[in-house]
Amino acid sequence: MDQVKVFAPATVANVACGFDVMGFALEDIGDEIIVTKTDTPGLKITEITGCEGLPTEPEKNVATVAVQALLDSLQDKPSFGFQFKLSKNVTGGSGLGSSASSSAAAVFAVNKLLDEPFSRKELISFAMEGEKAASGHPHADNVAPSLLGGFTLVRGYTPLDVIELDYPEELFATIVHPQIEVKTSDSKKILKRQITLKDAVTQWGNVGGLVAGLAKGDYDLIGRSMKDVIAEPVRSILIPLFKEAKQSATDEGALGCSISGSGPSIFALSKGKSTADKVASAFRIIYESNEIDANVYISGINPIGAEVIK
Amino acid sequence: MDQVKVFAPATVANVACGFDVMGFALEDIGDEIIVTKTDTPGLKITEITGCEGLPTEPEKNVATVAVQALLDSLQDKPSFGFQFKLSKNVTGGSGLGSSASSSAAAVFAVNKLLDEPFSRKELISFAMEGEKAASGHPHADNVAPSLLGGFTLVRGYTPLDVIELDYPEELFATIVHPQIEVKTSDSKKILKRQITLKDAVTQWGNVGGLVAGLAKGDYDLIGRSMKDVIAEPVRSILIPLFKEAKQSATDEGALGCSISGSGPSIFALSKGKSTADKVASAFRIIYESNEIDANVYISGINPIGAEVIK
Numbered sequence: 001m002d003q004v005k006v007f008a009p010a011t012v013a014n015v016a017c018g019f020d021v022m023g024f025a026l027e028d029i030g031d032e033i034i035v036t037k038t039d040t041p042g043l044k045i046t047e048i049t050g051c052e053g054l055p056t057e058p059e060k061n062v063a064t065v066a067v068q069a070l071l072d073s074l075q076d077k078p079s080f081g082f083q084f085k086l087s088k089n090v091t092g093g094s095g096l097g098s099s100a101s102s103s104a105a106a107v108f109a110v111n112k113l114l115d116e117p118f119s120r121k122e123l124i125s126f127a128m129e130g131e132k133a134a135s136g137h138p139h140a141d142n143v144a145p146s147l148l149g150g151f152t153l154v155r156g157y158t159p160l161d162v163i164e165l166d167y168p169e170e171l172f173a174t175i176v177h178p179q180i181e182v183k184t185s186d187s188k189k190i191l192k193r194q195i196t197l198k199d200a201v202t203q204w205g206n207v208g209g210l211v212a213g214l215a216k217g218d219y220d221l222i223g224r225s226m227k228d229v230i231a232e233p234v235r236s237i238l239i240p241l242f243k244e245a246k247q248s249a250t251d252e253g254a255l256g257c258s259i260s261g262s263g264p265s266i267f268a269l270s271k272g273k274s275t276a277d278k279v280a281s282a283f284r285i286i287y288e289s290n291e292i293d294a295n296v297y298i299s300g301i302n303p304i305g306a307e308v309i310k
Numbered sequence: 311m312d313q314v315k316v317f318a319p320a321t322v323a324n325v326a327c328g329f330d331v332m333g334f335a336l337e338d339i340g341d342e343i344i345v346t347k348t349d350t351p352g353l354k355i356t357e358i359t360g361c362e363g364l365p366t367e368p369e370k371n372v373a374t375v376a377v378q379a380l381l382d383s384l385q386d387k388p389s390f391g392f393q394f395k396l397s398k399n400v401t402g403g404s405g406l407g408s409s410a411s412s413s414a415a416a417v418f419a420v421n422k423l424l425d426e427p428f429s430r431k432e433l434i435s436f437a438m439e440g441e442k443a444a445s446g447h448p449h450a451d452n453v454a455p456s457l458l459g460g461f462t463l464v465r466g467y468t469p470l471d472v473i474e475l476d477y478p479e480e481l482f483a484t485i486v487h488p489q490i491e492v493k494t495s496d497s498k499k500i501l502k503r504q505i506t507l508k509d510a511v512t513q514w515g516n517v518g519g520l521v522a523g524l525a526k527g528d529y530d531l532i533g534r535s536m537k538d539v540i541a542e543p544v545r546s547i548l549i550p551l552f553k554e555a556k557q558s559a560t561d562e563g564a565l566g567c568s569i570s571g572s573g574p575s576i577f578a579l580s581k582g583k584s585t586a587d588k589v590a591s592a593f594r595i596i597y598e599s600n601e602i603d604a605n606v607y608i609s610g611i612n613p614i615g616a617e618v619i620k
Contacts, residue, residue, distance in 0.1 A: 018518065021515040021518060153515065153519060154515060155515045155531075156512065156516065156537075165522055193507055193508075194505070196503060196505075197502065197503055197540070200510040201329060201331060203510065203514055204327075204328070204510075204514035204517040205330075205466050206466065207521075208328065208331060208332065208463045208521045209465035209471070211525070212525065215526075224471060227466075230507070230510070
């Protein structure tokens with residue numbers, strides 16, 4: 001195989017209570033990459049479409065930074081190189097794991113062309129180097145679900161321990177992405193570095209509840225657990241119409257609604273697609289009537305993660 | 311039915327990472343209560359054995375405080391009263407939910423004599439009033455597993471939301487109770503009221519991992535998740551030979567080891583009874599060789615909780 005085309009999905013990190021540890025993968029929305037073997041070693045980005053201003057220097061682009069980390073870990077270096085065409089469908093600064101989709105797609109594609117020396121789980125740590133290039137912090141809460149699909153839990157980092165969570169079939173996500181940019185760095189800055197033990201206990205009660213609810217297929221418990229007392233109260237200030245959107249999601253019957261990653265995208269989880277559709281309509285009306293451009297997506301949970309496409 | 315004898319198990323709260331939210335029930339170790347209907351309304355404690363210095367005034371004893379809360383919630387008050395004989399097998403200040411066992415046994419017994427107006431779950435909030443009398447704080451992390459059995463998660467308190475967690479069959483607990491008293495109030499005082507967001511994230515990653523590990527029956531994940539960066543580092547200072555005991559449990563193959571409740575009891579979880587037995591021997595040797603009296607217990611996870619006995 002000399003060329004491969006890969007899709008890696010956009011992702012929703014945090015999932016309300018699971019700040020920095022939980023995430024899930026979306027269907028259809030994500031980045032595509034075409035990777036071609038070249039005769040001589042080295043990485044080259046020949047094209048980036050769908051997003052302006054991204055660096056094409058291999059040492060600066062998250063996708064090639066991630067691939068370089070993969071190559072660095074190989075004892076036997078390949079005698080060939082790789083050329084990348086990246087098609088971005090996830091906008092940077094959306095809160096939908098844009099950099100993670102690119103990093104995940106790139107390492108997944110290169111791993112394929114190398115005849116898969118690494119498992120999907122092993123690819124996570126390489127994709128994290130892309131995240132480090134993007135945000136200064138090698139976090140896994142987006143790259144893990146983008147590579148593995150489904151719901152993931154980053155139990156810990158020393159060593160990296162990513163858990164694939166069981167979850168029920170009928171979950172659907174509705175996403176609204178107001179067209180304003182919130183930089184992850186700004187959104188990190190607004191968080192308090194110290195929190196009360198009381199709030200922390202509330203949060204981990206909900207993390208336990210969400211994991212149990214997903215495992216049991218208890219939709220009501222999933223909804224009751226989708227509460228974030230740490231990040232949402234401060235980060236939501238940066239997102240126009242957050243309160244109104246959240247209220248409308250609840251009114252339409254969503255299980256829960258919170259910020260996707262560091263925002264400004266907002267996600268809701270619903271049981272069944274028809275409820276997810278209603279939430280989407282409500283989101284559209286809110287942003288349209290306030291004359292704020294917003295993209296709305298409806299998606300099942302992507303069970304596969306990164307995959308080779310035609 | 312005019313009389314009933316009830317056993318309510320001792321419990322291990324926190325389970326390492328699940329500070330204030332998780333707990334599980336032990337077999338065989340627990341309090342027994344005989345409750346007899348009396349002709350006229352009112353509560354009377356006629357006997358307490360197994361523990362000195364506990365109050366027999368109904369308004370002061372946790373068991374009768376809990377029962378009074380149950381009676382107060384009834385619209386139709388019974389025309390009769392109740393008399394209590396309490397047999398304590400769980401020492402107060404052990405960290406094994408002594409007050410919770412008494413409260414749980416008492417409300418379970420009275421509910422039986424009233425022809426069960428309340429479900430087991432509904433009894434939790436009454437038993438919590440006993441905990442409030444004992445510690446000033448109406449917590450549920452011991453009374454929930456004592457009433458329900460198994461592993462429980464207190465997802466939240468507003469409203470009270472207790473989740474019965476799935477768990478695998480081959481888990482065994484080994485407990486060592488060094489014969490020193492650590493008051494819950496002292497053990498609460500030593501905790502910091504503010505924690506870093508970083509530590510909080512570590513903790514809820516582990517809570518998620520523990521709940522997932524229990525649900526999946528993934529013993530290794532259960533063990534990896536039994537890490538407490540919040541309470542154990544400070545509370546363990548109050549417990550003689552904690553480090554040595556924990557190290558020995560790990561050496562003998564336990565999945566994990568931490569403080570039971572607020573201590574001084576230490577618990578380990580193992581896969582299979584033979585490992586739990588080895589841990590018990592190791593615990594005994596450590597405390598005997600240092601001439602500290604200590605009781606050691608080995609127990610499966612009690613799947614039933616409070617129950618009527620002969």
